[in-house]
Amino acid sequence: MASHRILSAALILSISCAQGHAGGGLTGGATEWTQILNNGELVHLVGQSSQQINNQITQISQLAEQIQNQLHIYQNMLQNTAQQPAHVWGEVQGDLNQLRSIVNQGQGIAFSMGNVDDVLKSRFQSYADFKTNLPSGSSFSSSYQTWSATNRDTISGTLKAANLTADQFGSEEATMSQLRSMSEGADGQMKALQVGHDIAAQEVAQMQKLRGLVSQQMTMMATWYQSEQSEKDLSQARREEFFKSAAPSISGGQEMRPRW
Template structure:
């Protein structure tokens, strides 16, 4: 029988330690996620940006509500003030688009994580999360379109900021027209705030799941390393005095 080298023994011990530390499901693919930490940091950055978008949307909604309160106590808002209303509505539209972009980016890095480790994708349900992020992106665009349609814009004008301003200005001549614009903007902002904060919470929850997976993976490797150290630290078996055959 050929002699077993020390290298062969080390390889066998390491493999045994890795296999016994955390049993892997039979259908899981043991692929190491070498950049999980980078993905986690990216996701947390997007979550913070999404939260910031939500806060800004809330500020603009507060201003819209102030305009609505003012118009109830007067005939119509003066044109100088109405230009501020127009700017606020544009900012709400822009923030909605930023939220959609952040949702799409988060879905992209989530899909990337699934490519690195099948076990992680099973634990986190990444495909469902990606689909949810994509749905949020589409929802933001639909909200903006609905608001623009309420201003009397045609479909072929939807991508034009100038057309949006013109549509808002067209209804600025009377208190009734201004009220309709402000109500539509308020509804748009309210829906977008709710969805943005839900998006932020989902990102945070997913980040916590990724962090838990990273901790478990680090613990598994630490146990495997310790098993290898214990093996190397053990006294060598006696070379003499054994039973002879």
């Protein structure tokens, strides 16, 4: 039962963060999570969670591509009409709001995996030493921060080119408000469709980069754990060999007898 609770906590930390991350609120949860794990449990569960995260990245990529294709269809439809019908624009709003959501999910994954890197580094000296000895230092925490910043900047650039701001698409309420405003004319609708299409295409590319980062991180962690485990196995074998050694013989020595 305890191991089941640990696994659940690990999965909640690593996966659900993508749905609830809002700029760092999970740090405390990560600390509580690692406090109940030993080295082997921690690495094992992070490995399990990474597979779940890879699956989620794949789902995000596929969804972003689907939204991109759907928005392209809407663009073609709008070219032949003065304005999208209300029911069609309602579908557009749903797709664009979903796009905003999956962008946040990608940011959440990057935050979570960067946090895992920081936690392991602070928790296990051997992990920090292993990373330091690598040619590049392999600072995945900073790599994820760079990815997040690049992703945000790319989206901001796309919005800015359309005379929009990130704040206008920063939350569900702001997104829906802006889309309602843009729905009043064909020009506004076309602008929203083009922005959404471009952002969806960018997210497909960014998710590929994020998947690469996660794979590199997990490969490095597996190599570290294998080297640490090999060293522990060798130490254990030496201890066992030492205690198996026969005690030195004391036969042939002078017999000690009490003298009265």
